[in-house]
Amino acid sequence: MRIALRNCGLIDPEKIEEYIAEDGYFALGKCLTEFTREETIKEIKDSGLRGRGGGGFPTGLKWEITKNVEAGQKYVVCNADEGDPGAFMDRSILEGDPHSVIEAMAICGYCIGADTGLVYIRAEYPLAIERLKIAIKQAREFGLLGEGILGTNFNFDIELRYGAGAFVCGEETALIHSMEGLRGEPTVKPPFPSVSGYMGKPTNVNNVETFASVPVIINKGANWFNKIGTEKSKGTKVFALAGKINKVGLVEVPMGTTLREVIYDIGGGIVNGKEFKSVQTGGPSGGCLTKDFLDTPIDYDNLIAAGSMMGSGGMIVLDEDDCMVSIAKFYLEFTLEESCGKCTPCRIGNKRLFEILTKITEGNGVLEDIERLRVLSNVIKDTSLCGLGQSSPNPVLSTINNFEEEYRAHVVDGKCPAGQCKSLLRYDIVEDLCTGCTLCFRNCPVGAITGERREPHLIDQSLCIKCGVCFEKCKFNAITLI
């Protein structure tokens, strides 16, 4: 079911006429000529649309709050920072249908009383930037941006602002500071941007996908939209499917679709017919779900209850060969890199989490480390300033909660069940099977294997770098991997 992606792949994004032919700018026209600002906001509220940028805040309510703040100047901001590793839905929308976002920003401007829109987009998206620029230019030429739009007294124009590609700059207060030319660091909310945002003025920040859904809601009506989805999550969500899945790509499904439908029916199942192990949703702020959750309907609340979150819609599928401790470590490494460093729990706490995880994957972990991870994670969650820090331990907590036995295998048995943690692997030669053919001896890159021709060989564990070459080369299955 395609709402946000309705035109992607179907129209030429560099031709405004094609967008108009698909009822483009008619929602704006309808609002400007038939609906008052209040009626438009009511329509969005009734539709049940919630922010697609991660938080899931009701969009209509946000517009209403921003509208009700008295100020001469207000701003509409589109958050196109898209910093989650593995997420690319916003990029696709901007590359495939930029006018839908422009139209929705104008509608938002009309509702809240703003004449200026700003798109904050990462400089690493050159094609999306190019298409947006073309689209804005065309909209101006057609008189759909600028002064006196569609013969009314509504004025609205849009400018671009470029981000340097920092994850934390997707957080709305950091984003605003970055646009103001300040350091991209979050500040305490309240005040919320709706009250005091860009240049201290009321600023309505929404995500690309949120905006892209708006024109359809206006054209089709709130009652059409709110019949799709679950009780508390209406409409559709775009997911970026990646990882060990056959059909990597973008899918847009009604809220409430199960993970199983997304992964197996749409995504074509796991690569090489391997066993599904887990799915990571919500990127660095989310968590890893087990196969027990395959039949859980996906919506904001169910994912949170399951210990993960919707985030921006990244979905990374993991199979039996993925080590959950290493996955947690991967996300932590990302967070560590992206933390702005402003507050101690996030800056130092995550570093300590990372060190403990490294210790475990290197085979030096002890049982107490698991509890230590839990306690520290909760401290970081409770005491960090912004959403980045508050959610950064989620990958650790969810993997411990859902895959504790795997952590235990590392620290108690000194084994990595997925065979990923090299330090925990051990290659050995079975004396009885070894024919002394010298093949492994000749192939070992570090000279860790010794032995006479036709005599059983031996691996010196202190030299072995666990490259696995001998294991692959041996024709007699004489090398075992424990």
Place this chain on the structure above:
Amino acid sequence: MYKIKSLDDLKQIRGEVQSKNSLKRNGENTEQVVQIKVGMATCGIASGAKEIMKFLLEECEHQAIDAQIKQTGCLGYCYAEPMVEVQLTDAEPIVFGYVDKKRASEIIEKYIMQGEQIGGEISISFKTIND
């Protein structure tokens, strides 16, 4: 190009573009008009869509096929990029995946010129807002 000054202007443009498109689709404009869409988002381009686009433009010109070739965004089937959608005058659109030059010339010579089914299409199965 003129400025759109009212909702009626907007309706007029929509009507013009829609009828132009449907004329093309019905082939009333010319002998036979083929519509070809090439997915040109980051995923498509990374897999070589630009080259395929260029190849299709050149080949159609070379073979004197009256084709309307245009770029689009991403359909979401990133695993099968580059993707090319072909709509012949009297047929449903067909989406071909994994299109390299060899495949592209097959599409032109077999499917477009002779209407021969060449298989390997991607089934597109999502609901639209109008369903």
